[in-house]
Amino acid sequence: MRARLNLKPKMRYKIAVFPGDGVGPELINEGIRIIDKAAELGKFDVEWARYPHGAEHLAETRETLNEKTLKEIKNSCNAIYCGTFDASAANANGIPSMIRDYFEQFAGLRPIKLFPNVESAISGKTHKDIDFAIIRESTEDFYIGAWGRAKSGKSRQKIDVEKCKARVCIDVESKGELAFQMGILSRKGCERIAKFAFEYAKRKNKRITAVDKSNMMESYSLWREAFEKTAKEYPGVEYEFNLIGMAVVNLIRQPEKYNVIVAPNMFGDILSDLGTVLQGGLSFGARANINPDGISMFEPIHGSAQKLKEKGIVNPIAAILAGALLLDSIGQQKAGELIVKAIESVLKEGRTRTQDLDGNNSTSEMGEAILDRFVELHD
Secondary structure (H helix, E strand, O other): OOOOOOOOOOEEEEEEEEEEOOOHHHHHHHHHHHHHHHHHHHOEEEEEEEOOOOHHHHHHHOOOOOHHHHHHHHHHOOEEEEEEOOOOOHHHHOHHHHHHHHOOOOEEEEEEEOOOOOOOOOOOOOOOOOEEEEEEEOOOEEEEEEEEEEOOEEEEEEEEEHHHOEEEEEEEEEOOOEEEEEEEOOHHHHHHHHHHHHHHHHHHOOOEEEEEOOOOOOOHHHHHHHHHHHHOOOOOOOEEEEEHHHHHHHHHHOHHHOOEEEEOHHHHHHHHHHHHHHOOOHHHOEEEEEOOOOOEEEEEOOOOOHHHOOOOOOOOHHHHHHHHHHHHHOOOHHHHHHHHHHHHHHHHHOOOOOHHHOOOOOHHHHHHHHHHHHHHHHO
């Protein structure tokens, strides 16, 4: 009798790619090369669906990213991998925001990790001290669009806040012109980011620090309530609260004290910028825009560097790290972790360094070094 072969079918993933503008395509291609190798060694399949949208494509064709294309991605893809977009072109620069809004990517995840032989802005801190993640609620708070101006006298304004399905009416009586910006938090928004943070911390075996300004701003009491409520569902996850001022001071003095920082939109934005400086600059900044129940997007945070296009000198590590985040998100955690270890090993060795690291290696040489080390580590 012949023995039956129990062959598991390969996992298959379709990834939408927006290479973007400037140096975006050459950097994202280095990430694609490594993800393809990870798929080959890990015995899963990746299919790439390329979309040309960006400032350069817009100038040539007048074609913008539209709902039809986004719907196509929603119906056929598992994730989105983005390059960089020209910030000077308004329609192209809004592409990541359009994607985040359409796919309801409410959680922004920013790993802050200082690699060996990379200098931090904080004197005396090494790669052993700076290794944490910032989770930012990306849809509410002071960036929700509830703002305006009022002239001297009486006025009434109605503001539709689409993201929380609300309308705000404001009566103003003033003796001079004034401007206002409202921060709005919903219970749904606070509870879903709290759940995401606790799930992430549980999976990574990390401690949570939830940041706010509840001593001065009443709206953040809802934020704390959501975390207290959600914490009861995760008795094994340690958590604490920090006021934003304390968090900033501690990041500068004792970054090693943090594992996972969770913050509302504006504070998360500020802390992420500070984290970029701690980890050595934009060359190492990658972001995941997460919808845990839908499609997520992964991207380097630096710009398109139009003047450096096709010169082959820009460090590809941020784009490669974004690829590692992508793999982790779709269930290929081992491959994602090995990419990070490969980057760490190459930088620790110090033989391959791009211009931003005071070296003279090219974009492709850095990518090749990381790819080779990834293969060695995988074996």
